[in-house]
Amino acid sequence: MYWICEFVMNVILVLFICSLSIYAYFLYSYKYWARRKIPYLEPRFPYGNRRELLCYTKGFCLELMDLYTQIKNRGWKFGGFYGVVWPIFMVTDPQYIKDILKKDFQYFIDRGFYYQKYQPITHHLFNVDEVLWKNLRTKLTPTFTSGKMKMMFPLIDQTTEGLLGAIEKSIDKKQDIDSKECMSMFTIDVIVSCAFGLNSDCFNDPNHKFRHIGKEILTRRNILELLALIISNFAPDLALKMRLPSTKPEALKFFKDIISQTIQYRKENNVKRDDFLQLVMNLMEETQDTDFPFTLDQLVANVILFFVAGFDTSSSALNFSLYELARNQDIQDKLRNEIQDTLKKSDGKLTYDTLNQMSYLQQVIDESLRLYPSVPILQRKSVKEYTLRDTDKVLEKGTLITIPIISLHRDHEYFPNPLQYDPDRFSPENKHTLNQDCYLPFGDGPRNCIGSRFGLMQVKTGLVRILSKYKVNVSPSMKIPVQLDERVFLIQTTEPIFLRFERV
Template sequence: MSFSLDNICYTWITIPILLITTFVIYFKWKYTYWEKHNVPFIQPQIPFGNLENSFKRKTPPCIEAKNFYHEFKSKGAKHGGIYSFGTPVYIPIDLDYIKNILSTDFQYFTERGRYYNEKDDPLSAHLFNIGGKRWRSLRTKLTPTFTSGKMKTMFLTLLECGKILQNAVEESYAKTKPVEIRNFAWKFTTDVIGSCVFGIECNSFANQYADFPKYGKMLLKGSPWEAARMAFIFSFPNLAKSLGIRRFDKRATDFFTNIVKDTVEYRESNNVRRNDFMQILIDLKNTPTVDVEGDGEALTMEQLTAQCAIFFIGGFDTSAAAISFSMYEMARNHEIQQKVRDEINEIMVRYDGKLTYDGLTELKYMQQVIDETLRKYPSLTILNRQCVETYKIPNSDVTIEKGTQILIPLMGLHSDPDYYPDPDRFDPERFSPENKKARNSFSYLPFGNGPRNCIAMRFGIMQVKTGLCMLLKNYKYSINPNTKEPLELDMGVMCCAKDGIWLDVAKI
């Protein structure tokens, strides 16, 4: 009896010791990767690698990535390697390396290496996540969705949503209440995307369809658990897939799947057609289109739903962030604000006092303000790629192996004083035609670059410009003391102010 007790104790002590030793040896071995590949690296810690402990996180991931960039850059490195848990991640710093990855040698980097799980989490199999031939075929099918003709027809919907936004500002002004611009922008873009993608009038300001913004937030929220889950998924995608781990919350998935199903059924059985993304997707579902890959297959209902999800995720938060940060910077700098307002009025006079799609494209100074906003606050703070075929970096002895994750930290690039002197200063003149021409275009990537850039860049800009016109035409803004400065950023990978941005409103 005593012998077997001893045995049990012995087993209980040796098994954990063996497990911990194996674990440590495994990570130590993993952490030799960049040294062996002759790539400069930052010393990792077991088990998080170079990432901050997800459960005690104090630094938003976008700032963490920015710090990696500056650390490598300050050492004069053209690139560097870090570890996400045990997974090596390659960070290009040199603009030629970045250009090669995104554009010139794109065929080696066609994937984002993002996790998706079509079986357990059908919403995750969307254009942003998928790769290879399926991505190329879908991208070709969806590209015509964003032609100027289609943008023009959707502009009318944007104007309708813009009027609701304007009424909300008027209401706050009448009650002498400050506006929380992040929330206002967010409601405006939710209305736009709800209408253009799902064909639903959300009227977020009146709080009908209150579930819509709620579930939208759920698709994006960055809780500590969420951050840990994402880090796990990023580091062990195959294990995550076999464990059936979901990228999206089940409740949000069910909510959006049901909305899409109901809308498609309603339109098809009542022969209703609208000028929106949903209609284009329904047409793609019902009409097989032959593309460059020779894929004549129509979109399935699951694929349609997943594309609605990415149009929603990609469409509302990115543009809302751009609107709210632009407004924040303009509330701090009244001269810039007035210059934008003057330009809006000038263009409107030219178009019979109306805001038109063509007029919007002529707002050149406003475009510079948006460009500068997206430099300081790129909505998506990181670009990802995955190497799909072993690649030798030109004029170097370094090889990037197939399967390697690539990370391009936009906040690092955009705050590099070599490209943007005094980077914390908000200065739209950086984007005057002459200054833009004088700079390497790969130092500015708010919409990415190359064949996998943002498919909806023009729609995003149209949405931001419409929102800004509606906000600035009749009102002046200044910072309300409720705004905590300097602004702190949210813990997600999206660039978003953590606390509210409160602005006082005055009439012109």
């Protein structure tokens, strides 16, 4: 019996020593910002400043809003906090934001997001580091010019038939429409058509494989997946050693199989189509004999990015735009008048050029993206040591930096009455009074969103086709105003937005 007691005591002693070591490590880590002489929010063991994340009660986006408010209320232009044990630097002042995103971009060229460096099929434009990013950006930029958008516009406009058909059915059946679901089906149909050259037809098949895989990619179903996400975000080197997947393996296989099959079919049958897939296929052929060829893995990775980044962000912009237009009938009427007047001048034809002639339409979308930015935060990582303007404060190489877009967009210092929906903020008369360094729906600087033109094009097309034919109302069953869901990263509401349509 003695040896059993001795064994138990030794185990307890080892656990005690390990606990003390972990606690000491945390305490040392929590002095990081103090050692750098940078103001910071006091952390608490063991979650730092991210208690809600570990308790799974609040997502990163809305939790950052709380941290932003704490930093601003202290009068700081920047400040440090801790994601569990990892130090993160938050910027709240427009001038420092401009420095990081544009003026001193060469210090912050990386986003700092985790990706599987050992898996080339995950190397897409959003997450790769400096050298590979420069190479990819140079190659892909020509695929998103105005000319290329004009070429793809008919594909998008054709896809609105399914959307309008769903609205017609809802009117005939006197049913409300789940706006988010409806807009997601529309944007998935658009992306599948433009990125894969296929017809998903989600309105007739809501459980289509593309719709299913889109939901799977954006969903974290259990605590293990959440833990993997936390490690990937805050300790990418550890995630790499653990070989944590940055994209779900089943999603990678699905996309690679379908893209490879489509490419093979087009080559064997000499099929060419005015879509994104054709553009990157051409890019692969044009660069195959160069020093830095655009590979099949890079093609697949960036088509996946086009799908993931395109459908949910654009559906969100459409969803919230329609919601606010339904709440503000005077704004809706003004926009409809502009749409109808512009279409009359072009004999009822909607083209890429006429779409971009609608200035008030752009104001409406600008205001929707201000109040409900599709991507609520920006992240950067310092690639070399950097001294902050007019200070002696130095950021070490590898420092993670976060810029809370939604907090800036809803800050009364930069946007008076920030919760009021007012497209006139962005009118030609008023736009120059806004601090452009605080309006960042597509990021800013050299690493801004390369697909912003495409995203705006599909949102504008959807709104024009809907509002030219239908009046939008909020369902009487809805509680107004909607509440943002605190448990998710991307902007969503706690309850679905239900809209009611009637023919004009």
